Amino acid sequence: MTENLAQTVPWQSCVITEIVQQTPGIKSFFLRLSKPFAHVAGQHVDVRLTAPDGYSAMRSYSIASWAISSPTIELAIERLPDGEVSQFFHDVAVIGDEIELRGPLGGHFLWPELAIEPVLLIGAGSGLVPLMAMIRQRRALSQVVPTALLLSARTAEDVLFSEELHSVEISDPAFVLALAITREKPIRASDYARRIDGVMVKEILAQLHGKPTQVFVCGSNGFVNVATDGALLAGLDPSIIKTERYGG
Amino acid sequence: MVTRGFRGRGSGGDGSNRIPPGQHLVENFPVLSAGPTPSVEPSDWTFTVKIGPKPVKVWDWSAFNALPKTKMTRDIHCVTSWSKLDTTWEGVLVEDILADAGLERPTDFVLAHSYDGYSTNVPLADLLSGKAMVALNYAGKPLPRDHGGPARLLVPHLYFWKSAKWVNALQFTTRDEAGFWELRGYHMYGDPWRQQRYTND
Ligand SMILES: Cc1cc2nc3c(=O)[nH]c(=O)nc-3n(C[C@H](O)[C@H](O)[C@H](O)COP(=O)(O)OP(=O)(O)OC[C@H]3O[C@@H](n4cnc5c(N)ncnc54)[C@H](O)[C@@H]3O)c2cc1C
Numbered sequence: 001m002t003e004n005l006a007q008t009v010p011w012q013s014c015v016i017t018e019i020v021q022q023t024p025g026i027k028s029f030f031l032r033l034s035k036p037f038a039h040v041a042g043q044h045v046d047v048r049l050t051a052p053d054g055y056s057a058m059r060s061y062s063i064a065s066w067a068i069s070s071p072t073i074e075l076a077i078e079r080l081p082d083g084e085v086s087q088f089f090h091d092v093a094v095i096g097d098e099i100e101l102r103g104p105l106g107g108h109f110l111w112p113e114l115a116i117e118p119v120l121l122i123g124a125g126s127g128l129v130p131l132m133a134m135i136r137q138r139r140a141l142s143q144v145v146p147t148a149l150l151l152s153a154r155t156a157e158d159v160l161f162s163e164e165l166h167s168v169e170i171s172d173p174a175f176v177l178a179l180a181i182t183r184e185k186p187i188r189a190s191d192y193a194r195r196i197d198g199v200m201v202k203e204i205l206a207q208l209h210g211k212p213t214q215v216f217v218c219g220s221n222g223f224v225n226v227a228t229d230g231a232l233l234a235g236l237d238p239s240i241i242k243t244e245r246y247g248g
Numbered sequence: 249m250v251t252r253g254f255r256g257r258g259s260g261g262d263g264s265n266r267i268p269p270g271q272h273l274v275e276n277f278p279v280l281s282a283g284p285t286p287s288v289e290p291s292d293w294t295f296t297v298k299i300g301p302k303p304v305k306v307w308d309w310s311a312f313n314a315l316p317k318t319k320m321t322r323d324i325h326c327v328t329s330w331s332k333l334d335t336t337w338e339g340v341l342v343e344d345i346l347a348d349a350g351l352e353r354p355t356d357f358v359l360a361h362s363y364d365g366y367s368t369n370v371p372l373a374d375l376l377s378g379k380a381m382v383a384l385n386y387a388g389k390p391l392p393r394d395h396g397g398p399a400r401l402l403v404p405h406l407y408f409w410k411s412a413k414w415v416n417a418l419q420f421t422t423r424d425e426a427g428f429w430e431l432r433g434y435h436m437y438g439d440p441w442r443q444q445r446y447t448n449d
Contacts, residue, residue, distance in 0.1 A: 009446055051254050057256055058271075060329075088251075092254065099251065105433065108429075232284060238284045238364070245278075245279055245280045
């Protein structure tokens, strides 16, 4: 991190090596960097697309992957109606295409360097992406810090990285997974069939064995407001809550 | 580098010379912030001007609202790459706040502070000459909480993270001291026309 601060983070070109349809609305894009970097879970890249007439469009995307050394990063992009950049990725981009990006960026929404005290993660939709990187970093470093993920999705098939999350939940007693499914009946009895609220956050906290000292909330602005209201109603202090809002 | 197959939405000629490089036009007003949205009632609200650690003057909501008000229509530019044209604001110009506190130019640098612990640095010269205000109204209505209500700093010629939401103090500092995002990899000055997004851009 600090070495990045000493100089400009350069633009680089990378190649799409794999595309995976994760949910009906979200695809993962695996990008091979020409100048590999190490990042902390929670950081993002800025992607720049350029048209033949010189017009360019830039957007931020959280890095979903975490690896000690790999030249490939994963982005997971949700297709928005009339979205200039997300539609390009979903409808035009193919394996082998070159994409310009710079990173890693962002120095606030970061998995703690010393992860000891319980952590609560709350996300919705593609807002899971930086949280997933945290869950992956925690596993890759064999950290045992109690961690809970409260994840909101419209339906079960909209849950991003669903299989991986369930396998972490089964294999790791210090990891709690709770889904808040808003548009259909949840499959598991332990999941919720409503939007996130204070009672729900309280129940998750009870499973965490100790009060969290860091809370990460990510998603659309509307979702982040609902989720942080829930966290505050459950008695958490606003100063420990970090948010990443995807605009809109 | 041209991206294969990318044409762009083509934002239509009008106003494009008002959109800095790397930015795109939006009609809505996206919301970004680093933590929960604070809830501050005007009855509890105060605003302080300080020199270093020392408070010089404190206003409550009604005293602050009694200061001369100014309207501004400005284009705004967020570092996350959206720009919005012709946004309309009303509030108190920074020079009118300083005049009421009996101050001229105690130092050349200012840190703005907010109710949520946020801070951001702006050179004093960028806050004077009608360039900046503490805004109380947006689009003719009291500023909504999501956009920084009851009051936010408005420095529209710099990237919008400099326009601190939920502002409650301006502090004069002898050196240019980094604020919240400036300590976390973002540029000390933040000129959108020079794409000063991240440290050393
Ligand atoms: C730090 C950060 C991390 C992020 N991480 C991710 C991530 O991991 N995954 C992810 O999917 N997203 C992420 N985002 C959001 C992402 O940056 C983009 O905002 C998102 O992909 C939408 O971009 P777009 O070009 O597709 O849509 P835009 O073209 O920007 O449009 C956004 C929405 O507004 C509407 N709209 C705006 N302007 C117009 C117009 N002129 N005409 C018609 N409609 C319009 C569109 O309908 C669309 O639904 C992140 C954002 C931030 C700030």
